[in-house]
Every structure is written in structure tokens, then in C-alpha cells.
Amino acid sequence: MRYLIRSVFLLFSLSAVSVAFAGDGYEEIDSPKKRGETDRVEVLEYFWFGCPHCFAFEPTINEWAESKPDYVDFIREAPPLNPSWTAHSKAFYAAQLLGVTDQFFEPMFDAIHTEKKRLNSPKQIAKFAGSLGLDEDKFLKTMNSFAVDAKIRRAMEMARADGISSVPSIIVNGKYRTSGSVAGSNKQVIEVIRKLTESEHSS
Numbered sequence: 388m389r390y391l392i393r394s395v396f397l398l399f400s401l402s403a404v405s406v407a408f409a410g411d412g413y414e415e416i417d418s419p420k421k422r423g424e425t426d427r428v429e430v431l432e433y434f435w436f437g438c439p440h441c442f443a444f445e446p447t448i449n450e451w452a453e454s455k456p457d458y459v460d461f462i463r464e465a466p467p468l469n470p471s472w473t474a475h476s477k478a479f480y481a482a483q484l485l486g487v488t489d490q491f492f493e494p495m496f497d498a499i500h501t502e503k504k505r506l507n508s509p510k511q512i513a514k515f516a517g518s519l520g521l522d523e524d525k526f527l528k529t530m531n532s533f534a535v536d537a538k539i540r541r542a543m544e545m546a547r548a549d550g551i552s553s554v555p556s557i558i559v560n561g562k563y564r565t566s567g568s569v570a571g572s573n574k575q576v577i578e579v580i581r582k583l584t585e586s587e588h589s590s
Contacts, residue, residue, distance in 0.1 A: 412570035412579040436475040466542035481529040
């Protein structure tokens with residue numbers, strides 16, 4: 388009986404800790420890794436072009452990025468957590484390698500979610516890139532390049548190390564993980580980012 392009471396008490400205590408921790412709006416990463424410069428604070432967004440939650444989050448994270456502190460670096464990664472995401476991941480890294488991310492990123496999101504275009508294959512995406520004034524053949528060739536494959540492998544390794552199972556997910560300085568489901572809302576995600584980046588900068 389005494390053991391049962393102690394077990395119930397322990398379970399209640401652990402539950403209370405879990406709830407309090409979840410209330411902070413973030414989770415600590417088991418094996419944190421600092422990937423950027425030591426004097427900088429990195430905010431990393433994992434996303435997928437086909438994700439409606441990512442699309443809904445973009446205006447919020449973009450507004451934050453425009454006014455973020457100078458000591459914060461904001462980057463994105465597009466690991467294909469599901470094999471069906473691969474073409475979109477290739478598109479993101481191809482645009483990155485070609486230096487046309489600004490020209491390609493938002494139009495790709497809008498085409499999929501607002502215009503309801505089916506951009507599920509490299510050829511369809513390359514044709515879409517051509518409609519934006521980009522070199523269609525060059526874009527397709529880059530999507531299918533070893534350099535893009537290497538970026539995808541690295542992104543998948545990072546996602547596994549960061550414990551990412553869904554998108555959008557945010558990693559702050561390789562130590563903390565948050566998302567809309569963890570923080571409670573997209574607005575709360577930004578508040579968590581602000582709190583954690585300030586803490587990391589001052590530590």
C-alpha cells in the first residue's frame with residue numbers, strides 16, 4: 388500500500404513537472420548541438436512547401452525575421468520527412484544553390500496553397516521556375532544534382548538529431564525545440580523565440 392501511494396505521488400509529481408515544462412512553450416533537445424558561430428544565436432525553421440501549417444505560419448515568422456535582433460541568424464531547412472516531400476526539398480535547395488531563394492520561395496508557397504497548382508515533380512517545378520523568369524533547364528538540372536542530394540542528406544541528419552517529426556518546427560541555438568502545438572499558437576511561437584534568443588544572447 389505504501390509503495391502504491393508513493394508511486395501515485397511520483398506519477399502526479401512527474402505529470403506536474405511535464406505540464407509546467409510544456410507551459411514554457413518549448414522542449415529541450417536531448418543532445419544539443421551548436422552549429423552556427425559561437426557569438427551568434429541561430430533560429431532554424433524546418434518546413435515543407437506542401438504543408439498548410441507552414442504556409443499559415445510564414446507571415447508570422449517573416450514579420451519576426453524582418454525585425455529580429457542583429458545577433459540572430461534565421462535559416463530554413465527542408466528535410467523530406469516523408470519521401471513524397473522530396474521534390475519540394477530539391478526545389479528549395481536548388482533555389483538556394485542558384486541564389487534565387489527570394490525570387491522563388493514565396494511564389495512556390497502561393498502557387499501550391501493559393502493557386503492550388505500541382506507541383507509534385509521536378510519537371511513541374513522546373514517549369515514553374517521558368518514561369519518566374521528563371522532558367523528552367525538549369526533549375527531542373529540543379530534539382531537533380533549531387534549538391535542538392537548532399538543538402539537533403541544533411542537536412543535529414545539535422546532533423547533526426549533535433550528530434551523533428553513534423554513541420555513547421557523551430558530550433559533555437561541547437562538547444563530548444565518549439566512549434567505551434569508546443570507553444571499553443573503561431574503567435575506564442577514568436578514569443579518563445581524572442582525569450583530564448585534574448586536568454587541565449589545574454590548567457
